[in-house]
Amino acid sequence: MKIAILGGYGNTGLKLARLLATAGRADLVLLGRDEDRLRAAAEGVGREARRQVTWQVADAASGPSLRAALEGANLLVVASSTTAHAATVARTALEAGVDYLDTNLSIRTKHEALQALRPSVEDRGLCFITDGGFHPGVPGAMIRYAGLRLPSLTTANVGGTFNLPWASLHFSADSQAEFVAELRDMDNSAFVDGAWLRSWKNLRSFDFGPSLGSRSYAPFFLKELAELPDRIPSLRETGFYIAGFGPVVDYLVMPACLLWLRLFPGRPLPAGKLMVGALRHLGASGSWAVLQLEGSDASGRTVSLRMAHEDPYELTAIPVAACVAQYADGPRRPGLWTQAAYVEPARFLRDVAFMGVQVELRLDGEVSPP
Numbered sequence: 165m166k167i168a169i170l171g172g173y174g175n176t177g178l179k180l181a182r183l184l185a186t187a188g189r190a191d192l193v194l195l196g197r198d199e200d201r202l203r204a205a206a207e208g209v210g211r212e213a214r215r216q217v218t219w220q221v222a223d224a225a226s227g228p229s230l231r232a233a234l235e236g237a238n239l240l241v242v243a244s245s246t247t248a249h250a251a252t253v254a255r256t257a258l259e260a261g262v263d264y265l266d267t268n269l270s271i272r273t274k275h276e277a278l279q280a281l282r283p284s285v286e287d288r289g290l291c292f293i294t295d296g297g298f299h300p301g302v303p304g305a306m307i308r309y310a311g312l313r314l315p316s317l318t319t320a321n322v323g324g325t326f327n328l329p330w331a332s333l334h335f336s337a338d339s340q341a342e343f344v345a346e347l348r349d350m351d352n353s354a355f356v357d358g359a360w361l362r363s364w365k366n367l368r369s370f371d372f373g374p375s376l377g378s379r380s381y382a383p384f385f386l387k388e389l390a391e392l393p394d395r396i397p398s399l400r401e402t403g404f405y406i407a408g409f410g411p412v413v414d415y416l417v418m419p420a421c422l423l424w425l426r427l428f429p430g431r432p433l434p435a436g437k438l439m440v441g442a443l444r445h446l447g448a449s450g451s452w453a454v455l456q457l458e459g460s461d462a463s464g465r466t467v468s469l470r471m472a473h474e475d476p477y478e479l480t481a482i483p484v485a486a487c488v489a490q491y492a493d494g495p496r497r498p499g500l501w502t503q504a505a506y507v508e509p510a511r512f513l514r515d516v517a518f519m520g521v522q523v524e525l526r527l528d529g530e531v532s533p534p
């Protein structure tokens with residue numbers, strides 16, 4: 165099997181390349197726009213994993229350049245900040261007869277582009293997986309797992325918090341622009357009392373333990389949540405809730421970015437730079453990523469599931485590698501999926517734990533093996 169990783173030297177793509185190369189599941193080809201960075205990344209990953217990793221220049225904005233780079237590939241993993249080119253990238257994969265998995269954020273324009281291709285993806289028997297990564301990517305799988313452990317699950321909410329060493333990381337300009345574009349698209353819907361409710365007032369408190377403490381989290385709709393009430397009919401309440409970045413960023417910088425995007429919708433980059441610059445100077449120190457599910461059933465049984473890693477990019481790449489492992493092992497499942505819907509949740513949890521994610525499951529307060 166040959167896997168092409170677009171954005172193969174980015175923060176997500178490089179970690180994913182290392183994981184896939186070490187697992188030895190496939191031949192890897194790294195794709196991106198910068199020849200020097202591609203060569204260095206392919207050599208570095210190949211050396212560490214003791215296998216050959218190849219590279220090829222490709223631009224997501226150009227269908228022909230990407231098409232040429234997909235020669236012989238079975239799967240294209242999109243780990244690049246190229247949501248603006250989602251339609252071009254996905255159509256190129258479709259026309260090349262190559263399966264597709266993206267790690268891009270859960271943005272409406274991307275979903276619309278993929279939905280438009282759904283009939284052709286199904287006709288050609290291809291497998292397209294979207295919303296891979298940490299969030300999106302994991303909360304829906306956690307809720308599905310909770311539904312396996314408590315079959316009449318009524319409530320299942322997931323809180324998420326992360327922090328990056330902002331000052332020491334390099335982000336491409338497109339990533340900075342995408343970061344604020346996601347804020348503009350943010351939908352604060354959660355499933356409350358058996359119905360989807362869109363409201364900022366829907367805050368929820370999560371206790372993340374002694375170091376991170378307890379505070380209010382805001383609802384943040386992810387596409388992978390939409391199908392959960394049908395899949396788990398007993399569910400009356402579910403949602404994903406996200407922590408902010410501290411009062412200055414949340415109440416000053418973010419509103420300023422949103423105002424900029426409203427005034428200049430076609431120019432997200434200055435707002436992206438402001439946001440990332442503010443996080444570099446005003447953000448918390450330290451690096452962490454935690455997802456915590458709290459759930460219960462009608463009889464009062466409880467389930468809690470915590471997944472954590474000190475490096476948010478590892479917690480992004482590891483779930484994608486676990487999804488690729490299920491994809492590679494088959495059976496083949498054509499169609500358009502989210503990562504959270506595609507994976508079989510019990511194996512997914514075992515695999516991410518094996519790859520270094522801390523996974524802690526509690527049933528009725530007692531620690532239980534996942």
Ligand SMILES: NC(=O)c1ccc[n+]([C@@H]2O[C@H](COP(=O)([O-])OP(=O)(O)OC[C@H]3O[C@@H](n4cnc5c(N)ncnc54)[C@H](OP(=O)(O)O)[C@@H]3O)[C@@H](O)[C@H]2O)c1
Binds near residue numbers: 176247
């Ligand atoms: N689901 C999750 O949990 C999660 C978590 C983190 C990030 N993400 C998403 O994952 C994506 C990557 O994020 P990141 O933080 O890893 O970004 P990053 O470190 O800035 O890397 C982005 C990569 O995309 C490449 N790229 C940008 N435009 C391109 C184009 N037109 N053609 C080819 N390559 C291009 C960049 O290289 P050049 O600019 O040199 O071409 C770079 O290698 C983003 O969409 C981000 O929102 C998702």
